[in-house]
Amino acid sequence: MALYSEKVMDHFRNPRNVGVIENADGIGEVGNAKCGDIMKMYLKIDDDCISDVKFETFGCGSAIASSSMATELIKGRPVREAMQLTNKAVAEALDGLPDYKMHCSVLAEEAIRSALEDYYRKNPEKRPEA
Amino acid sequence: MMIYADNAATTKMSRAAIDAMLPCMERDFGNPSSLYSIGQRAKELLEQARADVAAVIGAAPREILFTSGGSEADNQALRSAAELGRRSGKTHIISTAFEHHAVLHTLKRLEKEGFEVTLLDVHEDGLVRPEELQAALREDTCLVTVMFANNEIGTVQPIRELGAICRAHGVLFHTDAVQAMGHLPIDVQADNIDLLSASAHKFHGPKGVGFLYARKGVPLTNLIEGGAQERGRRAGTENVPAIVGMAAALKESAANMQANAERMTKLRDRLIRGIGEIPHAALNGDAARRLPGNVNFCFEGIEGESLLLLLDDRGISASSGSACTSGSLDPSHVLLAIGRVHDVAHGSLRLSIGEDTTEEEADYIIQNVKEAVEYLRSFSPVWRDLMSGKSSFIL
CATH class of the missing domain: 3.90.1150.10 (Aspartate Aminotransferase, domain 1)
Structure with missing residues (x-):
């Protein structure tokens, strides 16, 4: 049995939405180099939709694949949907991750949430009512 | 292109090892403890393998104990030395911070049992300094264990000098030679080694077999109790095919x-x-x-x-x-x-x-x-x- 699913390997080998968005509307960075994983997400938001998303990741294969899959799941979606992205959804979309790699999907969820928080900080009027 | 560049993890078995093993499974399959001829033939193969392994490192056949691999040999070496130390009130052990976990985890266990462990610095170059071993030795030191060559960064320790210091102080010296065996010349006499661990699959032998060298006069503590195999120091029917394969692989590695x-x-x-x-x-x-x-x-x-x-x-x-x-x-x-x-x-x-x-x-x-x-x-x-x-x- 392979370490990772074909889906994980596909997203690792051909990561989607890699790179940087200049003048992004929201930027989130989570993780730390000491633990071996850092994810950085850049969001472009138009009309309350994620019009573009890019990522940069320092990390293992599943961290790269999780970042890539997370960007795919939110690209073109309304911000409120993106806010609800869960690590479970990321892991499921990847056809599963080994147990000890689940934290990679958690990082992806946190990176997106952190980028959205950044967007709300800059645009408080957009923040939905609690 | 397929390139296997992880020989420190394990190696491909040599043709010589495989060829030596097959007859042990097909023809000479007897139990070495049995008295009839098919058993005695297996016994001969076992003892020939012991002599072959011993010859490569300058030991006597009686000083070689076959084990399930490097980890078991490390465990038994450390346990045995600790047991000897405890009997004479010596409960201090010296090692290094970058030993294999088979050594480090055994040391952790021994600490819980009341032993005190000093780990020598391996410096930025990954090398132990003999003078620092000298300085760390105490009246109650019962064992020094330093690996021959590190499994990750490959640095080769000044084993002969470290061994000489231990010998001068009457302290047992063990080396985990799993990475070095078959790749570097090792002479337990000249290198002043009392206990040494090795594993066959690191030198093109089979997995699940290794050996412990214990200098004559160093009593071993059993990890496995049972039958009288290995002169009572390790119970369980000997894995004759693997042992014979190991000896063949080691002989070939040593020759080349x-x-x-x-x-x-x-x-x-x-x-x-x-x-x-x-x-x-x-x-x-x-x-x-x-x-x-x-x-x-x-x-x-x-x-x-x-x-x-x-x-x-x-x-x-x-x-x-x-x-x-x-x-x-x-x-x-x-x-x-x-x-x-x-x-x-x-x-x-x-x-x-x-x-x-x-x-x-x-x-x-x-x-x-x-x-x-x-x-x-x-x-x-x-x-x-x-x-x-x-x-x-x-x-």
């Missing part, structure tokens, strides 16, 4: 050792030069005092597991000290012991080439490591911060 070492050292240095051209990369461990087949680098701004996956896609099997490859949160204790910080220890790569690795393969590895590191850095936020000056380079 010098020629192999010369060739592999050249290739190793070619790899070190080539990979060393990558910016912000650093060799781990001393460049010269290392195993002929070991290359180990840290690369700044990338993580090791993703590097291994990319190399695997290109047919190269290698290893890393990254936390992600171990299932734990911490990177290799060996890299931390030589002073690499977590951030760069995660970005390590170990290549351990074999006797049959070619120059062409070495160049292919260099090219692919360069490309893979560059690619991973191209979307690494850590690398971006380093390049933009937001954080500073360590390597």
Whole structure:
């Protein structure tokens, strides 16, 4: 049995939405180099939709694949949907991750949430009512 | 191209080992403890293997105990020395911070049982200083255990000098020679070794078998109780095919050792030069005092597991000290012991080439490591911060 699913390997080998968005509307960075994983997400938001998303990741294969899959799941979606992205959804979309790699999907969820928080900080009027 | 560059993890079995093993399974399958001829034939093969192994390291056959591998040999060596020490009120053990876990975890257990352990510094070059061993010795030291060559960074310790210091103080000296056996000349007499562990699958023998050398007069404590096999020091019917395969592999490795070492050292240095051209990369461990087949680098701004996956896609099997490859949160204790910080220890790569690795393969590895590191850095936020000056380079 392979370490990772074909889906994980596909997203690792051909990561989607890699790179940087200049003048992004929201930027989130989570993780730390000491633990071996850092994810950085850049969001472009138009009309309350994620019009573009890019990522940069320092990390293992599943961290790269999780970042890539997370960007795919939110690209073109309304911000409120993106806010609800869960690590479970990321892991499921990847056809599963080994147990000890689940934290990679958690990082992806946190990176997106952190980028959205950044967007709300800059645009408080957009923040939905609690 | 398929290149196996993880010979420190395990090796392909040699033809000689396989050929020696087959008759033990098909024809001479008897139990060495049985008195009839088919059993006695197995006994002869077993004892011939013992003599062969002993001859390679300058030991007497009676001083060789067959085990299930290096870990068992390490466990038994440490337990035995500790037991001897305890009986005479000596409960201090000296080792190093970058030993194999078979040693470190046994030491942890012994600490819980009341032993005190001093770990010697292995410095940035991955080498123990004999004068520091000298200084660490105490009246109540019962054992010094220092590996012959490190499994990750390949540094070769000054075993003969360390052994001489121990002998002068009447302290038992054990060495985990799992990585060195079959690759470096070892003479237990000249090297002043009392106890030594080895594992067959690191020198083209089968897995699940190894041996413990215990100098005559060093009593061993059993880990496995039962029958009277191995002169009562290790119960259980001997794995004759594996033992015979191990002896055949070791004999062959020893016979070709010098020629192999010369060739592999050249290739190793070619790899070190080539990979060393990558910016912000650093060799781990001393460049010269290392195993002929070991290359180990840290690369700044990338993580090791993703590097291994990319190399695997290109047919190269290698290893890393990254936390992600171990299932734990911490990177290799060996890299931390030589002073690499977590951030760069995660970005390590170990290549351990074999006797049959070619120059062409070495160049292919260099090219692919360069490309893979560059690619991973191209979307690494850590690398971006380093390049933009937001954080500073360590390597």
